[in-house]
Amino acid sequence: MDEQQTCGRGLAEHSALPAQLAEVTEAIADNLQMHMQALELDDEPAREEHAVYLHLVEEQRQAAGRLRAVAAEMVAARDLPMGRHDTQTMTSPEVGAAFHRLVEAKRELLALLQRMAEQDQQLLAQMNP
Numbered sequence: 001m002d003e004q005q006t007c008g009r010g011l012a013e014h015s016a017l018p019a020q021l022a023e024v025t026e027a028i029a030d031n032l033q034m035h036m037q038a039l040e041l042d043d044e045p046a047r048e049e050h051a052v053y054l055h056l057v058e059e060q061r062q063a064a065g066r067l068r069a070v071a072a073e074m075v076a077a078r079d080l081p082m083g084r085h086d087t088q089t090m091t092s093p094e095v096g097a098a099f100h101r102l103v104e105a106k107r108e109l110l111a112l113l114q115r116m117a118e119q120d121q122q123l124l125a126q127m128n129p
Helices: 007-014 016-036 044-079 093-127
Strands: none
Touching: 007 016, 007 044, 016 044
């Protein structure tokens, strides 16, 4: 028997997005940190790059932590009781526009990830001939 869809269940189901974004963000931080090890710090431009990367690694890790926390809160809301919703508000142009923006942002993210994945596959192939 299918359970009735609720806003809480919807939040829990959609928690996968911030959780996966956290994984990608953490992986970016890991890659930046690995890259930093190759920098020769007796070179001024390398020291500048190191400083930028060091800052970005910290920022990325903080962002990943926040995304994980958001995902956990969304999962925890699974059993949120279904509240009464105003049908007129839910069918308003503003709500429709907000949802349209979400759908479009997801499409753009998908296209970006596809392009980046193709580029990354090419780099991997060069690294492991």
